[in-house]
Amino acid sequence: MRSRRLLFAFAALLCSAAAARAEDVAVKIGVLTDMSSLYSGISGEGSVAAAKLAVEDFNPAAHGLKVEVISGDHQNKPDIGAGIARQWYDADHVDVVVDVPTSSVALAINELAREKNKAFLGSGPASSDLTGPKCSPNTIQWTYDTWMLANGTGRAVVKTGGDTWFFLTADYAFGHALERDTSAVVTANGGKVLGHALVPLNTPDFSSFLLQAQTSKAKIIGLANAGGDTINAIKQGAEFGITAGGQQFAGLLVFINDIEALGLKAAQGLVLTETWYWDMTDANRAFTKRWQVAANRPGKFPAMVPAGVYSSVIHYLKAVAALKSASDGRAVVAKMKEMPTDDPLFGKGSIRADGRKLHNAYLFEVKKPEDSKYPGDDYKVRATIPADEAFRPLKDGGCPLVSG
Amino acid sequence: MFEIFGVPSQALFGQLLLGLINGSFYALLSLGLAVIFGMLNIINFTHGAQYMMGAFAAYLLLQHAGIGYWGALLVAPILIGATGVIIERLFLQHLRKLDPLYGLLLTFGLALVIEGLFRNYYGSSGLPYQVPEALRGGRNLGFMFLPNYRAWVIILSLAVCLATWFAIERTRLGSYLRAATENPVLVRAFGINVPRMVTLTYGFGVALAALGGVMAAPIYNVSPQMGSDLIIVVFAVVVIGGMGSILGAIVTGFVLGIVEGLTKVFYPEASNTVIFVIMAIVLLVRPAGLFGRST
Numbered sequence: 001m002r003s004r005r006l007l008f009a010f011a012a013l014l015c016s017a018a019a020a021r022a023e024d025v026a027v028k029i030g031v032l033t034d035m036s037s038l039y040s041g042i043s044g045e046g047s048v049a050a051a052k053l054a055v056e057d058f059n060p061a062a063h064g065l066k067v068e069v070i071s072g073d074h075q076n077k078p079d080i081g082a083g084i085a086r087q088w089y090d091a092d093h094v095d096v097v098v099d100v101p102t103s104s105v106a107l108a109i110n111e112l113a114r115e116k117n118k119a120f121l122g123s124g125p126a127s128s129d130l131t132g133p134k135c136s137p138n139t140i141q142w143t144y145d146t147w148m149l150a151n152g153t154g155r156a157v158v159k160t161g162g163d164t165w166f167f168l169t170a171d172y173a174f175g176h177a178l179e180r181d182t183s184a185v186v187t188a189n190g191g192k193v194l195g196h197a198l199v200p201l202n203t204p205d206f207s208s209f210l211l212q213a214q215t216s217k218a219k220i221i222g223l224a225n226a227g228g229d230t231i232n233a234i235k236q237g238a239e240f241g242i243t244a245g246g247q248q249f250a251g252l253l254v255f256i257n258d259i260e261a262l263g264l265k266a267a268q269g270l271v272l273t274e275t276w277y278w279d280m281t282d283a284n285r286a287f288t289k290r291w292q293v294a295a296n297r298p299g300k301f302p303a304m305v306p307a308g309v310y311s312s313v314i315h316y317l318k319a320v321a322a323l324k325s326a327s328d329g330r331a332v333v334a335k336m337k338e339m340p341t342d343d344p345l346f347g348k349g350s351i352r353a354d355g356r357k358l359h360n361a362y363l364f365e366v367k368k369p370e371d372s373k374y375p376g377d378d379y380k381v382r383a384t385i386p387a388d389e390a391f392r393p394l395k396d397g398g399c400p401l402v403s404g
Numbered sequence: 405m406f407e408i409f410g411v412p413s414q415a416l417f418g419q420l421l422l423g424l425i426n427g428s429f430y431a432l433l434s435l436g437l438a439v440i441f442g443m444l445n446i447i448n449f450t451h452g453a454q455y456m457m458g459a460f461a462a463y464l465l466l467q468h469a470g471i472g473y474w475g476a477l478l479v480a481p482i483l484i485g486a487t488g489v490i491i492e493r494l495f496l497q498h499l500r501k502l503d504p505l506y507g508l509l510l511t512f513g514l515a516l517v518i519e520g521l522f523r524n525y526y527g528s529s530g531l532p533y534q535v536p537e538a539l540r541g542g543r544n545l546g547f548m549f550l551p552n553y554r555a556w557v558i559i560l561s562l563a564v565c566l567a568t569w570f571a572i573e574r575t576r577l578g579s580y581l582r583a584a585t586e587n588p589v590l591v592r593a594f595g596i597n598v599p600r601m602v603t604l605t606y607g608f609g610v611a612l613a614a615l616g617g618v619m620a621a622p623i624y625n626v627s628p629q630m631g632s633d634l635i636i637v638v639f640a641v642v643v644i645g646g647m648g649s650i651l652g653a654i655v656t657g658f659v660l661g662i663v664e665g666l667t668k669v670f671y672p673e674a675s676n677t678v679i680f681v682i683m684a685i686v687l688l689v690r691p692a693g694l695f696g697r698s699t
Contacts, residue, residue: 214549231530
């Protein structure tokens, strides 16, 4: 009896193996993201949904690929994230890790991917070190970075008269990188940095730090933080009369989710830089509709991070299809750098030797409540920063791949 | 402007006042915890989640029922307090005879479930809530700009804290409550419905957390994890003040708010650890807490 059942099982296995054509290349994509904490709104399930939509649109069967998407929660802790990625790379045959918001986790995955010769496509992380001193032949940083944010928002603000700055900085790798990069831009454009306050991550009350910013008399208060921290700072800044007193906020990493959480009344006039906005093109709007269903987030809008996940997965699959193999991470990343990028969300672009994906960035201003016509109608474009100006020049990054 | 230890006095006074404001949140929340622990002997780890529910209730009342801040100040604590009554009836009353550890585990689990549910429905980015019209703006005190809303927070919190202290320590109802914790059997013999009193006490403690949540909604990001950011500090406050001591919770709440505010001036990086350092010292020197009676 038992042997017969085994035989059946074996036959079934053979059939299923035959169904997947012998030449199909198996590709496994691991979306490593924040599922449960402060960055889950900008990434999380939204990033997983974007990766799945990308696979669907790529149509793997037509290219001789068989693609599987899995996901994991790194809880914003480098040790946990590295643990999951190690398990994925070593035991679960994952070929590429995508997304990874939170720079400290991304820096750990960056090293791991290099060690295991797998691929890492960072849509979530911000630290420009990933394409600078820490750059790797296995890593591409896709959507944005701290240099681009600093350059976009920082330069625009200094140019319009905001020449003295005080920073409220999230006290970890990302905040420090963002403050460093912005300070450089401010000083290079003739501005002055008067001081900073290092704020522990997830601080509910910013009033003490706001007061320090207020007494500094700086014209601009630079928010080198993200997510709930940025929201709390802006919300309480309005309350303490920061803006009424003539000082202005510069949000250095603000996502549309943050604007929705603040409400346009509190956020209006804020200047920010992003590389993607859901309401810019028909393709973006169409993606948003599908994303809202796939991610089960009706009434919410995708930030640039899920869009970057979508774009990076499409390009990755193109490179794998061209090579007919995903096993050598370094070779796939090299192929990705060789091929020009083209997808519905970011348009045409390219990837530089240091692993920096290049595309346009946009300087946005948050609309006044009365100018917003429908939900999510939050931004107006102040300036388009072309791809070759938006990111740090190759020679300034200190990436060993370039110099050596 | 003169300086104290190299810090302008302007900044120092400002931070003291801000510390007082934060302290009023600590006091309000640790008061609820102290009431629940003192009367039920339960370490209510759901407190942070209930504070968060209070803030969400304010948001939902505004969105779906058109009830603004002032209404929410009354309605939200009643609603969330009612959920507390249900939790007590369904779960906690069965744990009363067991080790307090079981209550701690149950409430901790409940907190995770509640937070998870809210995150699932509302995402983690947060929801907007504005300062009520009447309390917008602020006044310049010379050394700092004090928003009217913050002043209101101090006053309301102080009033609620004092009223609670008075009700428990100085009224007949309070004496029944305290007697019921000492010897429930004897108090029942006098014809007082002790289980109902305990249930309502838990509901009241929860309502205090929800009130804190409504008060926090206009100034903090209303998000599912807002409670867990705060609750650990509040527990430290309760431990420092002495578990179950009403007055201890109130005084320690305000004092630690001030200490934290000062740390933000002199060494901001330590501002989220200073309370725990104090907790460790207090536990070493006075294990029962500053206001606790050692048993």
